[in-house]
Amino acid sequence: MSPAARFRALPLRSRLALLVAVAVAVAVAGVAAVSWVMVRTQLRDQLDRSLMATNxxxxxxxxLEVGRCVTRPAESKQDIAGNLNATVQIVTAQGGHCWVSGPATLPVTAVDQEIAAGKRRATLQDVTTSDGVDMRVYTTPAQVSGGRVFGISIAKPLADIDKPLSTLAWVLLFVSGVGVVGAGAAGLWVARTGLRPVDELTDAVEHIARTEDLTVRIPDEGDDEIARLSRSFNSMTAALASSQERQAQLIADAGHELRTPLTSLRTNIELLARSEDTGRAIPPEDRRELLASVKAQMTELAALIGDLQELSRPDAVSPGPLGVVALHEVAGTALSRARLRGPELDFSSALEPWYVRGEAPALERAVVNVLDNAVKFSPPGGRVEVTLRAGELTVRDHGPGIPAEDLPHVFERFWRSPSARALPGSGLGLSIVARTVQRAGGTARLxxxxxxxxxxxxxxxxxGAPAPPPSVVPDQ
Incomplete structure (x- = not known):
């Protein structure tokens, strides 16, 4: 497994703590490195100034007064070194040297010879003695009476700055380690604290998945992202609970509505089967009535199943393409069908042109349902008035009417007023009307x-509009 895959496999809080620790480690390492370099630069500058200030x-x-050139400190037999806290030696242009002061002699470089010959100005450089000691050397030209030119090298050990730098490095390393460990612990604590609402959300989701209990709610105090997530989750579970409740209610209502025609259909078929089994013929008139009843119940079952399929279809799914629909033509077609279903009724219509955007078959079915409702409740010889003006389609019957307390329920699924329970129908027609009209952007009311x-x-x-858009042929 690659490091990236192993990292992604860690829990979220561990990844957050690790990222915080890495970020702090990089920041601390950068600060420590910059601090060490700055201190080293300052110490070397101070050492260089000290060398240049030495007299x-x-x-x-x-x-020069003694007149003896001592090449090594051990060869000195008299105290001529004074009290300088530095190594000093005289350098000649030929590469020779005379020890003046200090615990060791310095190697003579080509740069020192050029300075002793007067070919170069004073220079700072790093050298290593024969004893393996690193020195910082400042070589400057000098001249004595008689015009003789030579060089003077003044050196101090780099250990004077290396030891403090080493100590500083260990201190910075220790502090950085403590900071990284502390940052990791703090990051883990912050991750645990910050992700506690996420843990609650996870527990709630697992509880719902295990028990299917959609009544669980998560505390959503505050206005931060976690609170917004909690509120969104609560809204989602509430919507799911409502959807589940509506689904259960739809199943219960559908079962209740299906029970009556199925029971009647089963009774009629059993009578016919018993007649065939026993050989006792049913009178022709009774047989015709039984068959007509069976046919009517099958038609009612087919209509009920079609209505259930229409209502069970999600709102986002359209049964057909949207287009410009001539609502007045749709209403005219539906009116022709209603006249066939209520031949004893008097229909009057005043349909002005009106074009809408929607599904032509669905709109026609909605208008047919409204007209069927008017036909069903109209008394024999009654009048049904249909008008369409400025996008408002009104269907008026002269039946018994609907009590005011029942009007808020007329568009509910399977709801039927007490006076209509003996009449044929599923109680879904007006629900389909309301859904279809709302999908077209309109409203329906009784x-x-x-x-x-x-x-x-x-x-x-x-x-809609009283005229279709240019270059658009209305759906028929």
């Missing part, structure tokens, strides 16, 4: 007749 002339003068007379008015208001 070796008295000691050099004593060596109200008492505005003139105060008997009957009910069904009003469908759908946005």
């Amino acid at each position: 070796p002339n008295p000691e050099v003068g004593r060596v 109200r008492a007749a505005r003139d105060g007379g008997p009957g009910t008015e069904a009003v469908l208001r759908i946005p």
